Amino acid sequence: MSLFDISWTVILKTIGQILTAGVAITAFALLLNALTFNLQDRVARSFALILACVVIVYTSEAIASASTEGIIVEWLLRLKWVGIIFLPATYLHFSNALLTLTGRPSRGRRSLMVKLVYVFSFLLLFFVSTNILIGPLAEIDQPAPYLSQTIYTSLFAVYYAAVMLMAGYNLARAFKRGVTKTSRRRMVYLFAGATAPAIGCYPYLVYGSGIFATYPAAFWILVILSCMIVGGFLVAMAYSVAFFGVTWTDRVVKSRLFKWLMRGPFTASVTLGLTTIIRRIGQYFGITYTAFAPIAMVGSILLLEYSITLLAPIWEKWLFYGPDRDDLMLIRSLEDHLLTRKDLNQFLEIVVASICDRLQVPGAFVAAFNQEDIDYLVKAGDDRAFREIQSSSELFHFTAKNGKEMNDTFFRWGEFLLMPLIYESEQNGQNLLGICGFPWLEGKEMDEEHAAAVRLMGARAAMALKDRRLQQQVLNSLVALQPHVNLIQQLRAISRYDQSGILSEEGVLPMEDFTSWVKDALVHFWGGPKLTESPLLNLRIVQESAAAHDGNYSNALRGILKRAIGQVKPEGERRFTGEWILYNILELKFLEGKKVREIASRLAMSEADLYRKQRIAIEVVAKVILEMEKGVHENGSVSTDDHS
Numbered sequence: 001m002s003l004f005d006i007s008w009t010v011i012l013k014t015i016g017q018i019l020t021a022g023v024a025i026t027a028f029a030l031l032l033n034a035l036t037f038n039l040q041d042r043v044a045r046s047f048a049l050i051l052a053c054v055v056i057v058y059t060s061e062a063i064a065s066a067s068t069e070g071i072i073v074e075w076l077l078r079l080k081w082v083g084i085i086f087l088p089a090t091y092l093h094f095s096n097a098l099l100t101l102t103g104r105p106s107r108g109r110r111s112l113m114v115k116l117v118y119v120f121s122f123l124l125l126f127f128v129s130t131n132i133l134i135g136p137l138a139e140i141d142q143p144a145p146y147l148s149q150t151i152y153t154s155l156f157a158v159y160y161a162a163v164m165l166m167a168g169y170n171l172a173r174a175f176k177r178g179v180t181k182t183s184r185r186r187m188v189y190l191f192a193g194a195t196a197p198a199i200g201c202y203p204y205l206v207y208g209s210g211i212f213a214t215y216p217a218a219f220w221i222l223v224i225l226s227c228m229i230v231g232g233f234l235v236a237m238a239y240s241v242a243f244f245g246v247t248w249t250d251r252v253v254k255s256r257l258f259k260w261l262m263r264g265p266f267t268a269s270v271t272l273g274l275t276t277i278i279r280r281i282g283q284y285f286g287i288t289y290t291a292f293a294p295i296a297m298v299g300s301i302l303l304l305e306y307s308i309t310l311l312a313p314i315w316e317k318w319l320f321y322g323p324d325r326d327d328l329m330l331i332r333s334l335e336d337h338l339l340t341r342k343d344l345n346q347f348l349e350i351v352v353a354s355i356c357d358r359l360q361v362p363g364a365f366v367a368a369f370n371q372e373d374i375d376y377l378v379k380a381g382d383d384r385a386f387r388e389i390q391s392s393s394e395l396f397h398f399t400a401k402n403g404k405e406m407n408d409t410f411f412r413w414g415e416f417l418l419m420p421l422i423y424e425s426e427q428n429g430q431n432l433l434g435i436c437g438f439p440w441l442e443g444k445e446m447d448e449e450h451a452a453a454v455r456l457m458g459a460r461a462a463m464a465l466k467d468r469r470l471q472q473q474v475l476n477s478l479v480a481l482q483p484h485v486n487l488i489q490q491l492r493a494i495s496r497y498d499q500s501g502i503l504s505e506e507g508v509l510p511m512e513d514f515t516s517w518v519k520d521a522l523v524h525f526w527g528g529p530k531l532t533e534s535p536l537l538n539l540r541i542v543q544e545s546a547a548a549h550d551g552n553y554s555n556a557l558r559g560i561l562k563r564a565i566g567q568v569k570p571e572g573e574r575r576f577t578g579e580w581i582l583y584n585i586l587e588l589k590f591l592e593g594k595k596v597r598e599i600a601s602r603l604a605m606s607e608a609d610l611y612r613k614q615r616i617a618i619e620v621v622a623k624v625i626l627e628m629e630k631g632v633h634e635n636g637s638v639s640t641d642d643h644s
Contacts, residue, residue: 012220013143014280017065019227022269024058026231027051029264030238033257037242043101046094047241050197053090054234056083057201065144073145074137078128081147085124087201088163089117091194095170098190102177110170117163127152143216144223164198186240193237200230235261255316259308267304274300344468348378351461355438356381358453359446364438366421366461410451415439419454421462433465515622521561522590522618531557541625541632564624565591568617582617589614 031051034044060080064073096110127133133156135148171194175187242253274296282290352364363381367374410417417440421433436458440446446454520530532554536542542556549555569583584603588594594602600610 009143009217009220010280010284012217012224014276016220016223016227017062018269018273018276019224019231020058020065021062021272022265023227023231023234024055024062025268025272026261026265027054027058027234029260029268030234031055032264033238033260034241037256042097043094044241046090046097047237049090050087050094050194051234051238053083053087054197054201054230056080057087061144070137074147077137077145077147078134081128081134082125084160084201085128086118086121087198088160088167089114089121091167091198092117092163092170094194095167095174099170099174099177102174104173104177113166124156143219167198168195189236189240193233193235193240196230196233197237200226258315259312262308262312263305267301267308270304271297271300339464339468339471341468344464345376345378347464348461349380351436351457352378352380352438354457355436355454358457359438359440359450361438361440364436366434366436368434368465369432410446412440412442413437415442419458421458421465423462423466431466433462433469436461514626515619518561518622518625519618521557522586522621525558525561525590526593536560536625539625539629541629544632560625560628561621562591564621564628567624568620581613582620585610585614585617586621 028051031048034048034051057080060076060083064076064080067073067076093114096106096114099110100106124133132150133152135150135153138146138148168191171187171191175184175191239254239257242257275293278290278293278296282293348366352366355361355364361381363379365377365379367377369375410419412418416437418435418437420435422430423433424430436454517534517536521534521536524530524532534557536557537553539560542553542560545556545559546553549559565583565586568586570579574580574584581603585599588599588602589596596607596610600607603610605613
């Protein structure tokens, strides 16, 4: 008996069963991904319910097709029907959530229909355990086991199709409301991805037909094609849903999903396939157990994980980074080369320990300076000798005054011999970073070899302190930038599918940050980085107004601010009364640039009261700008008149 004696039907059956299990694995992996990263979004939550149903259907089918015990097979097929029953409800739920996201919230009818379908699905669970909705396990010789049909099975098929058509209608409406080319493309992925599982999970198109008992190979070919289509479109659907409820860039979403698909379902499916093939070949030759199966399992997992780890940086760089790959790789390398406080202390401990060993002194220390005092002290040897140094400011002031002049020469401070740690930069010249010291008897000579070694170690300590200070500046910049970046990413995430509701979503736009941006832009109204680099430049109203200002976005933002202040102005002649107080503060402070004391005197109020009223006035301007932005999204145009 040889491998060539195995029939095509057996081969196709094995492939079909492996792919069926592969779809179940993929659905389960995507379910875990959805539950981990974007469960807060209602679209993602409803999609997770669809995945749960697909997992139940395909897992039950995969195990049932490979089982021989009739009771177990029938129980698994009835469990499969649990997923089939709830699938229409989850699809309707998903389509309603998606349509709501695109700016068409339910007025009560769609939500009520979703609830009714869920209730009906729970009622149908009772009939799964009986032979009313579906019959017992069919005894007819078929390529795969199935439950026989009843008259209610056909009625359920009509119900299944009707609810799926309703869900499809909602998805079509959501597609028409796509606001960008990207969102429309993802809607196509959703529409196509949703169709495949809806059809592939319904068994009556292929099961129970006598023609497949005659031609089992045709049945398994159809199963293989169905699994490939369902698995592929399920991934496409998950790819589109992965963008909902997250503020990551497209690059990050794609990279996370692709890496998880490779490490999760791809690795698991390949491992399962190899193990199944080896085990089936062994059974064909009468070998009930073969040691090659566990070897192939372990080997495939290790090799695949190793290959993914090795190739991940390459595919991320070329598939997801695009023309910005150099900048992104530079940021990525920052984490690998970052010199943390712990890393710096470890290095400085090596330096002071080396000085002790080299000079045979009882201790040594390195004191790092900040702008006002000793920041921290790294020491080795006798701790008692350095207690006064850490608490004393005399060493800092003495070194700060004389250290740069002494450069890398040694000088005495009490019982210690000290050497300043200095680095030179083209912009700032010499910079004193700290001091290195050790006990040294007065009048004792140090030979040149030891002195050169200490200078070299001091230079390396200075280099480490310099790198740490520069990296700290970078980190501080990232901390200051983070709130702005977070909000811009939130705005990007929402505007993918519904620009008309971007500014009305509660909890999405932090009003405090937006008001702070408006205040900063007003402070630099006549010029400055808070205006020219303001995040408000990303508003659509500013971008569309730029055309009327010769493409100058700063002037466009200045015009928007002026228009917003103009809308705060009451009707009639200008007065210095209570109803004019907010407008007068805005005009005098930001448009005319008056001093606080002068404005307070002119408006007959205290400076403290002026600051309170100014805060209220800025909040009003921020709300006016938000309304203007919302109007642009709803009407599709913006007035370029900057006069009030």
